[in-house]
Amino acid sequence: MSNIFNSDEFLFTPLGGSEEFGANLNLYSCNGELIAIDCGIAFADERFPGIDILLPDPWLLEENKERLKALIITHAHEDHIGAVPHLWERFKCPIYTTKFTATVLRKKFDQEGVEGTDIRVINLNEDIEIGVFTIKALPVSHSVPSSFSVFIQTPHGNVLHSGDWNLDPAPVTGSRTEEKTFQKISDKGIIAYIGDSTNAQVNGFSGSEADIEKGMIEEFKKCKGKIAVTSFSSNIGRVISIARAAEKVGRSVVLIGRSLHRMVGSAYDCGLMQDIPEFLTDDDISHIADENVVFIVTGSQGEHRAALARIARGEYSSVSLNKGDSVIFSARAIPGNERNINTVKNNLSAAGVRIVTPSDTKNTIHVSGHPCKEEIIQMLQWVEPDCVIPVHGERLQLDAQAKLAQACQVKRTIVPNNGSVIRLAPGEPEIIDHVETRMLAVDLTRIIPVNHQSITARRKLQYSGAVHASIVLDGDLKVLGEIKIDTIGLTCDRNDDCIIEDLEENILKSICDIEADIVRDEEEISETIRISLRRYVSDIFRLKPKTTIHVTCLDI
Numbered sequence: 001m002s003n004i005f006n007s008d009e010f011l012f013t014p015l016g017g018s019e020e021f022g023a024n025l026n027l028y029s030c031n032g033e034l035i036a037i038d039c040g041i042a043f044a045d046e047r048f049p050g051i052d053i054l055l056p057d058p059w060l061l062e063e064n065k066e067r068l069k070a071l072i073i074t075h076a077h078e079d080h081i082g083a084v085p086h087l088w089e090r091f092k093c094p095i096y097t098t099k100f101t102a103t104v105l106r107k108k109f110d111q112e113g114v115e116g117t118d119i120r121v122i123n124l125n126e127d128i129e130i131g132v133f134t135i136k137a138l139p140v141s142h143s144v145p146s147s148f149s150v151f152i153q154t155p156h157g158n159v160l161h162s163g164d165w166n167l168d169p170a171p172v173t174g175s176r177t178e179e180k181t182f183q184k185i186s187d188k189g190i191i192a193y194i195g196d197s198t199n200a201q202v203n204g205f206s207g208s209e210a211d212i213e214k215g216m217i218e219e220f221k222k223c224k225g226k227i228a229v230t231s232f233s234s235n236i237g238r239v240i241s242i243a244r245a246a247e248k249v250g251r252s253v254v255l256i257g258r259s260l261h262r263m264v265g266s267a268y269d270c271g272l273m274q275d276i277p278e279f280l281t282d283d284d285i286s287h288i289a290d291e292n293v294v295f296i297v298t299g300s301q302g303e304h305r306a307a308l309a310r311i312a313r314g315e316y317s318s319v320s321l322n323k324g325d326s327v328i329f330s331a332r333a334i335p336g337n338e339r340n341i342n343t344v345k346n347n348l349s350a351a352g353v354r355i356v357t358p359s360d361t362k363n364t365i366h367v368s369g370h371p372c373k374e375e376i377i378q379m380l381q382w383v384e385p386d387c388v389i390p391v392h393g394e395r396l397q398l399d400a401q402a403k404l405a406q407a408c409q410v411k412r413t414i415v416p417n418n419g420s421v422i423r424l425a426p427g428e429p430e431i432i433d434h435v436e437t438r439m440l441a442v443d444l445t446r447i448i449p450v451n452h453q454s455i456t457a458r459r460k461l462q463y464s465g466a467v468h469a470s471i472v473l474d475g476d477l478k479v480l481g482e483i484k485i486d487t488i489g490l491t492c493d494r495n496d497d498c499i500i501e502d503l504e505e506n507i508l509k510s511i512c513d514i515e516a517d518i519v520r521d522e523e524e525i526s527e528t529i530r531i532s533l534r535r536y537v538s539d540i541f542r543l544k545p546k547t548t549i550h551v552t553c554l555d556i
């Protein structure tokens with residue numbers, strides 16, 4: 001295939017995040033030079049047993065390393081930053097981002113032991129020349145500090161890559177999304193608006209972080225025992241609102257969870273935590289009365305290893321929640337995480353803990369950081385793009401934003417798939433090609449393709465179980481000693497000993513059928529036994545369990 005980046009064109013290719021929530025990775029190329037925007041993780045669901053996180057495959061960046069001038073990170077949410085420490089060494093380009101995100105990223109690199117990184121802190125509203133591109137980071141409000149949209153100027157024209165944003169009229173940290181900022185770039189002409197689709201199906205406005213403090217005070221007043229509030233650890237504005245609300249009702253705050261400490265630490269480093277009452281530490285917990293404490297805990301998505309799930313299972317040594325205590329969910333469920341969240345809620349409920357979610361109360365205890373319909377309409381009116389390309393969401397949300405743009409009289413909309421190569425200019429924007437996109441899985445410390453045989457095997461084991469037999473044969477194919485047979489995860493109407501005897505008999509029969517005078521190797525013998533046994537067990541169990549045979553032939 002000839003390299004799509006050889007052309008003198010301005011192209012956009014989403015490599016992740018445009019068919020699913022998470023794993024955002026976007027690529028712009030102009031006259032043969034590339035910049036990438038964001039490089040995040042997605043949460044793995046039950047299709048990937050034993051895997052917690054997925055990454056977008058950066059193969060296209062790797063193959064075009066010498067053309068890749070920059071990775072720009074719009075904000076410190078995991079779906080935008082989380083894959084960088086895992087993948088950066090594969091393409092090693094300079095990373096441009098604002099101070100808070102840079103601080104978080106440095107901590108992540110340190111934790112992963114990645115060295116030689118090149119992080120360049122940029123100022124908002126400043127033009128930065130990166131090869132053929134001129135980039136400007138435009139401040140927007142979002143549920144993490146220092147988020148920005150990227151205004152990309154090229155010789156072929158300009159586009160606005162929105163990143164995640166909303167129109168919070170009074171953000172607790174960071175800037176508002178200002179009308180004048182976006183009208184100013186509109187004056188320069190915008191070929192395409194490439195934007196956040198998360199809430200494109202939701203009517204109205206997302207609301208304001210400023211309302212959370214009041215909502216939390218009202219909720220806290222209803223609680224008698226200990227209170228735990230769970231939220232995204234990167235939502236520093238939320239941490240501040242919870243801390244202020246706790247102070248007003250005479251409670252002290254303890255932060256629980258590593259990522260929360262990392263994020264709040266970064267916020268302190270960047271001077272974002274001024275005038276906030278001091279947090280207590282784990283050591284103070286035993287000295288505080290139940291009615292005087294608010295825990296802010298990680299794990300709002302039901303993550304198995306996060307603090308809230310461990311507390312709910314009674315596995316967190318310094319914090320226990322029981323009858324009379326309350327857990328407030330100050331977050332929405334990211335689609336796909338509902339089952340894990342319910343597991344946590346069930347464990348809490350079984351311990352007598354009262355659970356409050358945003359839908360259980362009229363008080364504002366959560367607002368989304370993403371633009372709802374009215375906000376998207378407002379942005380399109382400010383920017384007046386010729387074309388809208390929805391990204392950041394599943395197909396439903398992308399289509400909803402496209403429909404909204406059409407209703408706003410935007411001339412053209414293009415709904416991409418991951419891998420769609422869109423020519424933005426010259427000419428009218430259109431999809432001109434498709435590149436392969438894949439996902440990678442983080443398996444403890446290794447990164448493997450999601451279709452790796454280990455994951456396929458785990459999935460199969462999960463649903464079909466396994467049978468394994470070990471056999472030692474002599475040169476005449478006589479069985480020496482015992483045949484060892486194990487079954488995993490299989491049930492049928494007959495008792496287990498009986499089944500093992502039957503399986504053994506089947507194996508002996510297959511061995512008898514093998515003609516000993518024809519020279520065969522161990523592999524061939526194993527395969528013959530395996531095929532016969534597999535057929536037999538699938539008859540008994542009405543499943544096709546993973547069947548493995550280990551044959552050792554002595555003197556063959």
Ligand SMILES: [Zn+2]
Nearest residue numbers: 077079080164
């Ligand atoms: Zn996002």
Ligand SMILES: [Zn+2]
Nearest residue numbers: 075077142164
């Ligand atoms: Zn975000």
